[in-house]
Amino acid sequence: MSTGILVMIDRPTLGQTGPGEPFRVLPADETALRATVLAATRGDGIFETAAIRDGKVQAAGAHLARFARSAAMLDLPEPDPDVYTRAIERGIAMLEDASDAAVKYVLTRGDEEDPTVGPIGWAHVHVSEDFTAARRDGLAVVLLNRGYALDVTETAPWLLQGAKTLSYAVNRAALREAARRGADDVLFTTTDGYVLEGPTSSLVARFGSTLVTTPAEAGVLPGTTQQGMFAYAEGIGLSTQLRDIRVDELAAADALWLTSSVRLAVPITAVDGVPHRVDDALTAAVNAYLVARTD
Amino acid sequence: MSTGILVMIDRPTLGQTGPGEPFRVLPADETALRATVLAATRGDGIFETAAIRDGKVQAAGAHLARFARSAAMLDLPEPDPDVYTRAIERGIAMLEDASDAAVKYVLTRGDEEDPTVGPIGWAHVHVSEDFTAARRDGLAVVLLNRGYALDVTETAPWLLQGAKTLSYAVNRAALREAARRGADDVLFTTTDGYVLEGPTSSLVARFGSTLVTTPAEAGVLPGTTQQGMFAYAEGIGLSTQLRDIRVDELAAADALWLTSSVRLAVPITAVDGVPHRVDDALTAAVNAYLVARTD
Numbered sequence A, B: 001m002s003t004g005i006l007v008m009i010d011r012p013t014l015g016q017t018g019p020g021e022p023f024r025v026l027p028a029d030e031t032a033l034r035a036t037v038l039a040a041t042r043g044d045g046i047f048e049t050a051a052i053r054d055g056k057v058q059a060a061g062a063h064l065a066r067f068a069r070s071a072a073m074l075d076l077p078e079p080d081p082d083v084y085t086r087a088i089e090r091g092i093a094m095l096e097d098a099s100d101a102a103v104k105y106v107l108t109r110g111d112e113e114d115p116t117v118g119p120i121g122w123a124h125v126h127v128s129e130d131f132t133a134a135r136r137d138g139l140a141v142v143l144l145n146r147g148y149a150l151d152v153t154e155t156a157p158w159l160l161q162g163a164k165t166l167s168y169a170v171n172r173a174a175l176r177e178a179a180r181r182g183a184d185d186v187l188f189t190t191t192d193g194y195v196l197e198g199p200t201s202s203l204v205a206r207f208g209s210t211l212v213t214t215p216a217e218a219g220v221l222p223g224t225t226q227q228g229m230f231a232y233a234e235g236i237g238l239s240t241q242l243r244d245i246r247v248d249e250l251a252a253a254d255a256l257w258l259t260s261s262v263r264l265a266v267p268i269t270a271v272d273g274v275p276h277r278v279d280d281a282l283t284a285a286v287n288a289y290l291v292a293r294t295d
Helices: A038-042 A060-073 A081-094 A132-137 A169-180 A224-235 A247-252 A280-292 B038-042 B060-073 B081-094 B132-137 B169-180 B224-235 B247-252 B280-292
Strands: A005-009 A023-027 A045-053 A100-108 A120-127 A139-145 A185-189 A201-207 A210-213 A239-242 A255-260 A264-271 B005-009 B023-027 B045-053 B100-108 B120-127 B139-145 B185-189 B201-207 B210-213 B239-242 B255-260 B264-271
Touching: A005 A081, A023 A081, A038 A100, A038 B038, A038 B100, A038 B169, A045 A060, A060 A081, A060 A100, A060 A224, A081 A100, A081 A120, A100 B038, A132 A264, A139 A169, A169 A185, A169 B038, A201 A224, A201 A247, A210 A224, A224 A239, A224 A255, A224 A264, A224 A280, A255 A280, A264 A280, B005 B081, B023 B081, B038 B100, B045 B060, B060 B081, B060 B100, B060 B224, B081 B100, B081 B120, B132 B264, B139 B169, B169 B185, B201 B224, B201 B247, B210 B224, B224 B239, B224 B255, B224 B264, B224 B280, B255 B280, B264 B280
Parallel strands: A139 A185, A139 A264, A210 A239, B139 B185, B139 B264, B210 B239
Antiparallel strands: A005 A023, A005 A120, A045 A100, A100 A120, A201 A210, A201 A255, A255 A264, B005 B023, B005 B120, B045 B100, B100 B120, B201 B210, B201 B255, B255 B264
16 A cells, blocks of 8 residues: 555645645545656656654755755746645644654656646655664665766756756666665765765765765755754764765775665665774764754 | 546556456546656656557557667566557557557556555557658757766666666756757767767768667667668668767768657757758658658
């Protein structure tokens, strides 16, 4: 069974008007989309996934800001943050148990065959998978080349690097390649020797008392959970830095994490089969902070 | 209105069994997909678009062979060619006028939230847009860097170059960039100076009495219409060649075309704003052959 609540958003972008309620609530296992929707035929749209704890969306503002950024990168009209917020709240209210849940929300350009259909949006609220074990035990990653140079966002913005699009076939193929190599996850690298991010996560590295992550200019997604981890680190006296990270620096890092909204901060325990040192104390403290986060 | 007939295929891959009819027919403007289908949430699937003339799919076998090739590249189970063929025939039979139509058929991996759902397929049969003017008047293209080197399929197969996936957001972004530059279409290039294909078409170049196209090894889609054009060319005594084409060779070509199943062979009239010579006689003859093609 497909679980959870689906809220279809009839007027998802700013300035759209119309009569009646702007959304419709239905069980997530009902059919809700035409087969000609551009999300399904061209992966032409954007999304966010956010954690819900005790009925509240975590980092709600950071996710909505990134959603608007992705929309701009795809020349989509600006999503209406109030309509999405209300749609998500409606879905949460209908969920049997919203203590540990997640929402995926989407904006797609319209319908491939029907130009009278404008942008289509939805929010799918559902109970979350349990990632406690991953946060404790960590993940083995492999390095996979993303095929691009570090300057790709500057030289070829039409490649949409750093936008959170629905076109994730490559991200999923990379995860299958990791599984074939006996690993759990992927760290993408550039053709010129830099490390970027995971398919659905940011990279955070600790070098001494400094946490480092790759800047958005390198074509990575600005990480809402990475930002939360940096806020925590600054609060306990660590310094933080956004800078390009060379692949050959990884081995010297005191700890490495993949961060994402639902799985939170997961330690990397091995890179290409070579065990990597972990920082259990900081992992536990950061995740306790992230789980309890209410901003 | 979304037009045409949608045939949902309940058992789209080889070896699936079940009771009753393997597909359901519905109008294309009805909802047919859950919002959690992997086509819509991850662009995780493959497709083909084929022309239908006088009720028959053109190059039907070549499209089904490429569909199976894309499935293998994405580690999808092999689509059942007989089930797809029958689904498309059913759709054609329901169409009011199948004299000049097209079919888009899809295989997606399943449902993001429901592991009990297996692969999902469908065929959407609809009346075709009229591309007579484009075939006669041609298109202005711009060269856009695809960001990869020529050897990407060998060094990083997880990037799925040459698979016809549902993750086409970049292809659509490239077309918007072309429009911003006052052009109609795109020719993608590599970082090391080669020309590849269009976002939804193959490149064919004529140098003297030889037609040339980029080989699949460079990460382009093997073109079913390019193959048809080559068959025609060989029949009238031209030679044909699959080889890498350097960007700096384009200006010397006697003619350039973008080929695709529904638009057919469209002459390129300008590259990055510089007019390019066309071959009206060969364009007309090839398109007459392609329109009448029954294989």
